[in-house]
Amino acid sequence: MDSVQLVTTKQLQVMSGRANLELAEEIAANLGVELCETNLSDFANGEIHCRFGQSIRGADVFIIQSHAALEERSINDAVIEQLVMVDAARRASAKRVTAVCPFFPYARQDRKAEGREPISAKLMANLLAAAGAGRLISVDLHSGQIQGFFDGPWDHLTAMPVLCERIAGLGEDLVVVSPDAGRVKVAERYAIALGADLAIVHKSRIRGEKSAVQAREVVGEVAGRVCVLIDDMIDTGGTIVAAAEQLAARGAEEVYAATTHGLFSGPAVDRLKNSVIRKVIITDTLPLPPEKCIDTLEIVSVAPIIASAIRAVFEDASVSEIFGGNNLS
Secondary structure, eight states: OOOOOOOOOOOEEEEEOSTTHHHHHHHHHHHTOOBOOOOOEEOTTSOEEOOOSSOOTTOEEEEEOOOOOBTTBOHHHHHHHHHHHHHHHHHTTOSEEEEEESSOTTTTOOSOSSTTOOOHHHHHHHHHHHHTOOEEEEESOSSGGGGGGSSSOEEEEOSHHHHHHHHGGGOSSEEEEESSGGGHHHHHHHHHHHTOEEEEEEEEEOTTOTTOEEEEEEESOOTTSEEEEEEEEESSSHHHHHHHHHHHHTTOSEEEEEEEEEOOOTTHHHHHHTSSOSEEEEESSSOOOGGGOOTTEEEEOOHHHHHHHHHHHHTTOOSGGGGTTTTOO
16 A cells, blocks of 8 residues: 655744734744734624634634723733634644733733632633643733743743834933832843843832832932932833832932833823923833823834744744743743
């Protein structure tokens, strides 16, 4: 009997949810591919449906979704939409399904801070695994150990290269500032990359109040210098604005803020408008409606970084080498 030899070629398919289609299109353009048609729609009762417009059998599928509220959709709608797409890809016989989550949802709920609380970040990882995701990709997790909540590979990217490129143009005598003790390691990596000094704003949270922050002391020399506050996200703006006020009170010449994820919830826009922060630099991991695009805001793109990671995963190459190991802690 004649033997049959089957030579297969690897097939890359990239698709996106509706939460941040602009970012997904830019990622696809960097990869030199077209986004796969998803035909996402809503039933009258709000349930989400999708049907891919082409065969993905045997393909290496990357499903991009920013977990954010947009227009009438909540962050939870974005989560369910990605889960539905992952399940559809698995049932369509994709060889491997990777969930690309530029901003990972519920990441701040990574432990039990008080009794009778959930660990919601673990729940999100479980849901993605149950839906059929064999691998995750995300940018600047709130805490790196969240990767341990997922049993498969989790590529943790960092926006540090694109943010550092912009920060370097702010001045020569830079001080990189951590807005709290928890961000010191991250701020230190930025300081090393930029050849800058490091300072720390010590803060305390008011127990039982989720967004109440009281900044206290500044450790480091900031008087007469250009200070750049580094954080993984700006949500209500309380932490970053309070830290900026402390720096200004201690004689900082200019204060900037650079962060990966711009959530800008609740009073954030008004707080930032009225703060001493000269410019707020964020990335496009999350969509930002026009009413939140304040004059002091500058957005840099993480699309090239995510595209490089997707290409490395598809080609079975190293992701950490893209960042020189700075994405690992």
